[in-house]
Amino acid sequence: MLSNACKYAIRSILYLSIYSDKTNKIGVKKIAEELETPQPFLAKLLQQLTKNKLVSSTKGPNGGFYLSDENRENSIWDIVENIDGVKKFNQCFLGLSKCEDANPCPVHYIAAPFKNKILSDFRDKSIARFTSEIIDTNKVLSLKDYDALKLD
Amino acid sequence: MLSNACKYAIRSILYLSIYSDKTNKIGVKKIAEELETPQPFLAKLLQQLTKNKLVSSTKGPNGGFYLSDENRENSIWDIVENIDGVKKFNQCFLGLSKCEDANPCPVHYIAAPFKNKILSDFRDKSIARFTSEIIDTNKVLSLKDYDALKLD
DNA sequence: CAAAAAAAAGATATTTTTATCTTGAATTAT
DNA sequence: ATAATTCAAGATAAAAATATCTTTTTTTTG
Ligand code: FES
Ligand code: FES
DSSP states (O other): OOOOHHHHHHHHHHHHHHHOBBBBBBHHHHHHHTTTHHHHHHHHHHHHHHHTTTEEEEEEOEEEEEEOHHHHSBBBBHHHHHTTTTTTHHHTTTSSSOOOOOOOOOOOHHHHHHHHHHHHHHHHHHHHHHHHHHHHHTOOOOSSTTTTTTTO | OOOOOHHHHHHHHHHHHHHTTTTTTTTTHHHHHHHOOOOOHHHHHHHHHHHTSSSEEEEEEOOOOEEHHHHSBBBHHHHHHTOSSHHHSSSOOOOSOOOOOOOEEEEEHHHHHHHHHHHHHHSSSSSHHHHHHHHHHTOOOSSSSSSTTOOO
C-alpha cells in the first residue's frame, strides 16, 4: 500500500521528531543505521523531504537533519502525499479504478473502514501530536526491529 | 499491499467463479476485456494459476478457462500465496521486519486488526462460498468499473 | 583562511514488476 | 485429415522502484 520510500520517510520523520531539534541535528548515516534503511537512498529521500519543507537541514560540521516546529505541524499524510501521492491510498484493494460505496468490490466493506481509519489518523494529527502520543502511552513503539526506540 | 498481478488473479477467479463452469469456458481475450486488464499479462497469470490447480483450462475451439468444483474449494488466500507469497501480507505497515503485538510500530494497532480481518476472510472462505455471498447479498459487486458484473 | 564535515545535486546502476511477442502443442469442428 | 481456435511455454521488452556513486556547495571549526 505504501512504497518502501514512503515507509522510510515516515519512519525517518518520526525518528527525527523524537530525537532531533534545532540544536541537535542528526546525519543521514546515523539515521540510516538506526532505521536499518539503505543509506544513499535515504539521503535522496531526506533531500526531497527537505526541499518540500517536511524536514529541515543544515550543512557542514554538526549539521544534519532535524524537525523544526513548523515541520512538526505537518501530518503523516503530508509525507504520504509527498512521496507516494494521494492516489495510492484511495485505490481499491482489488485494483478497481474507483473505490466507493456506490460501486463496491467484493472486499470493499472490509477494506474501506480500515483505509478511513488510517487516513484520518494520518491526516488529522500533527507529527507533534502523533509523536507525543507515542511517548505518552509509554509503549515500546519501535521504528526498527526490536526496541531500538524504546523510551526509557 | 497486493501486487497488480495478484489483484488481476483474484478478480479473474471471482469472475470465472460467477460466469464459468466445465461446459462454459471463457477465453483470455474475453476475461481481459471484461476486467480491463492487459491481455498477455493476464494470459501468463492464468497459465500459472492453471499449472498450480487454481483454475482449469482446455485448449482448442470452445476451449478456455473455467473453475472446476475442486478449484472452487480453494480460498482467496490460496491465490495470494500463489502469486505474491505469504510474506507480503504479514509485513508491517511501516516496513519493520516483523509485525507483532510485542513490538508494535506506531500504526500497528490500527493496521493489525484490518490485516487479521482480511486474512481470515481470505483464508476461511472457499471461493465457492465467497462467490455465493456476493450473489446472495445481491449487491452490485462489480469486478471492474461501474457495474459490469451487476447481477440482474 | 584552510580543512573537514555534511547535505545537495545530478548521473548512473540494479532489481523487480509489469507487459508483450513469438512459436509450439492440443483440441475441436468441419 | 485439415484448418481453425485456444492455451502453453519461453524469450524479450519496457517501465517503475530501489539503490548507489560522484561531484559540488555550504557551513563550521580550528
Ligand atoms: S471498491 Fe475495492 S476496496 Fe473499495
Ligand atoms: S508492527 Fe507495524 S503494522 Fe504491526
